[in-house]
Amino acid sequence: MRGLHIYILLAAIALALVYAPHLNAYWMHVAIIAMFYGILAASWSLLAGYVGLFSLGHMAFASIGGYTSALLVQWYGIPIPLGMAAGIVMCCALGGLIGWVCLRMSGPYLAIFTLGFAEIVRIIFSTEDDVTAGMAGLHTERLFDAISRLPFFYTACALLTVSLLLMGGIVRSRWGLFLRAIREDEQAAAASGVPVARFRIVTFAIASGFAGLAGGFYAHYIGILTPSLGGLDLMAILVVMTVIGGMERLPTAVGGAFVVEVLLEVLRGYGQWRLPIFGIVLLLTMRFARNGLLTPLWLRFEALGQASGALASAADVPQKDAEA
Amino acid sequence: MTPGVELIRGTGLVKRFGGIVASDAVELAVAEGDLIGLIGPNGSGKTTLINMLTGHLTPDRGEVFVRRRKVSNRPAHVYAGMGVARTFQLTQLFGRMTVIENLLVPGLSRPYSTWQAANRRARRCLEFLNLAHLERMHARNLSGGQQKLLELGRCLMLEPAILFLDEPFAGIHPQLRDELIKRIQELHRGGRTFVVVDHDMESILRISQRLVVMARGRKIADGLPADIQADQKVLAAYAGL
Numbered sequence: 001m002r003g004l005h006i007y008i009l010l011a012a013i014a015l016a017l018v019y020a021p022h023l024n025a026y027w028m029h030v031a032i033i034a035m036f037y038g039i040l041a042a043s044w045s046l047l048a049g050y051v052g053l054f055s056l057g058h059m060a061f062a063s064i065g066g067y068t069s070a071l072l073v074q075w076y077g078i079p080i081p082l083g084m085a086a087g088i089v090m091c092c093a094l095g096g097l098i099g100w101v102c103l104r105m106s107g108p109y110l111a112i113f114t115l116g117f118a119e120i121v122r123i124i125f126s127t128e129d130d131v132t133a134g135m136a137g138l139h140t141e142r143l144f145d146a147i148s149r150l151p152f153f154y155t156a157c158a159l160l161t162v163s164l165l166l167m168g169g170i171v172r173s174r175w176g177l178f179l180r181a182i183r184e185d186e187q188a189a190a191a192s193g194v195p196v197a198r199f200r201i202v203t204f205a206i207a208s209g210f211a212g213l214a215g216g217f218y219a220h221y222i223g224i225l226t227p228s229l230g231g232l233d234l235m236a237i238l239v240v241m242t243v244i245g246g247m248e249r250l251p252t253a254v255g256g257a258f259v260v261e262v263l264l265e266v267l268r269g270y271g272q273w274r275l276p277i278f279g280i281v282l283l284l285t286m287r288f289a290r291n292g293l294l295t296p297l298w299l300r301f302e303a304l305g306q307a308s309g310a311l312a313s314a315a316d317v318p319q320k321d322a323e324a
Numbered sequence: 325m326t327p328g329v330e331l332i333r334g335t336g337l338v339k340r341f342g343g344i345v346a347s348d349a350v351e352l353a354v355a356e357g358d359l360i361g362l363i364g365p366n367g368s369g370k371t372t373l374i375n376m377l378t379g380h381l382t383p384d385r386g387e388v389f390v391r392r393r394k395v396s397n398r399p400a401h402v403y404a405g406m407g408v409a410r411t412f413q414l415t416q417l418f419g420r421m422t423v424i425e426n427l428l429v430p431g432l433s434r435p436y437s438t439w440q441a442a443n444r445r446a447r448r449c450l451e452f453l454n455l456a457h458l459e460r461m462h463a464r465n466l467s468g469g470q471q472k473l474l475e476l477g478r479c480l481m482l483e484p485a486i487l488f489l490d491e492p493f494a495g496i497h498p499q500l501r502d503e504l505i506k507r508i509q510e511l512h513r514g515g516r517t518f519v520v521v522d523h524d525m526e527s528i529l530r531i532s533q534r535l536v537v538m539a540r541g542r543k544i545a546d547g548l549p550a551d552i553q554a555d556q557k558v559l560a561a562y563a564g565l
């Protein structure tokens with residue numbers, strides 16, 4: 001049946017929404033954080049998986065989005081959604097700027113540059129005590145006054161869905177084709193008429209905007225914001241999530257975020273040992289399944305929705321045109 | 325010498341890499357309908373010249389004009405948009421994308437193109453190149469000759485006025501080479517303009533109407549193949565005689 005996988009996904013989402021009120025507070029929190037990471041993993045996959053820009057500054061943008069929103073709400077009393085929107089705009093602008101500065105960088109050079117950027121952001125947020133409250137943490141206004149986490153769960157779900165629809169629209173349009181062409185060979189892409197520089201900058205801006213959205217939501221969910229949100233530890237976890245899931249597809253990246261977040265909780269009894277375990281899984285994934293552990297499963301799942309029943313090609317020809 | 329309207333002109337093109345002068349005030353004009361063979365020993369500056377004429381390298385000095393419009397210092401995609409297509413010395417495809425996707429990239433980069441029209445043109449192009457049966461295969465899994473054909477197809481999807489082919493016959497089976505030559509001649513008869521760089525003199529002489537010879541970064545001869553073959557300067561520089 002054509003599109004069967006879409007119906008199954010919609011049914012699963014509907015089931016999750018209906019079942020959500022029965023989750024206990026702990027697992028609901030885990031699910032919300034997984035969705036927060038889901039937005040980050042998908043947007044990082046757009047950058048690293050689709051264009052091949054291996055940025056280590058993604059969590060810094062989440063941090064910038066969070067602080068921008070929290071501080072604007074605190075200083076000017078603007079509504080939280082407006083603060084979050086301002087965070088997104090700020091991240092888009094900064095992301096575009098970083099993308100422009102990094103135009104001629106790729107691979108390890110880009111990774112080191114963005115790592116440096118992330119450290120600068122983290123240190124500024126740590127040391128500017130008067131503004132950000134430093135490591136003590138900035139108390140932020142919560143998105144909902146409710147004691148229950150349910151409204152946050154639904155909000156996270158909506159934000160993740162909208163983010164995936166928007167990013168999915170991009171990757172299935174001609175833009176997605178151009179982004180993958182840039183990843184494969186920038187010179188050949190330029191020779192094919194693709195404005196490589198423009199696409200690199202715009203993708204940096206878009207991915208950073210989504211990171212800012214996730215950061216803004218996190219700030220107004222947790223209620224306290226520390227500079228560690230933009231630190232290398234969380235960036236490493238984000239990379240693990242995306243790579244283990246499969247960084248060249250949005251759904252597998254999100255799946256990786258869910259799987260790793262849940263496993264981090266399940267394995268909590270092992271203390272810090274769970275992190276080396278993930279490190280080993282990451283190494284094995286890079287060695288034996290570079291497309292991620294979830295990619296083969298996703299391809300089989302996707303094949304359910306194909307009329308022929310054949311496995312989807314790794315780069316199936318997109319038919320939908322979200323005009324650039 | 326130049327049969328039609330001037331398509332591209334490089335004037336006084338200079339390019340240095342460190343202390344080496346790869347291109348020393350080279351002039352080249354290509355007119356509509358030309359089929360030029362660009363030859364010269366290794367390191368003579370042929371690829372550097374092509375890179376400058378297609379926007380992949382910015383000249384240190386000199387200008388490039390496409391249809392009399394100055395385009396020096398503009399990025400390569402601008403040249404592609406103006407109908408200047410090229411292949412690379414070492415085939416550069418989008419390896420992990422399918423054969424048809426490789427063609428859709430240039431097809432959709434053109435203004436006002438639609439998926440439907442680009443798909444249709446890509447399939448026609450694959451038929452023309454005898455690659456239709458490989459449509460869904462990843463480009464990196466093609467043979468060397470098939471990759472060369474696909475690279476030519478990618479150029480054709482731009483509906484170019486001029487194609488620069490950098491060593492299209494290098495390292496491919498003679499049968500596929502003949503097929504490639506046939507396609508080039510067919511396209512030339514259809515009105516396309518070509519500049520072909522290669523070391524395979526037999527193939528170059530089979531197709532060229534005009535030969536340009538380079539040595540040590542300079543253009544040392546430009547004329548009819550028969551004249552060039554008898555040119556002592558060329559024989560000395562190119563064949564080491």
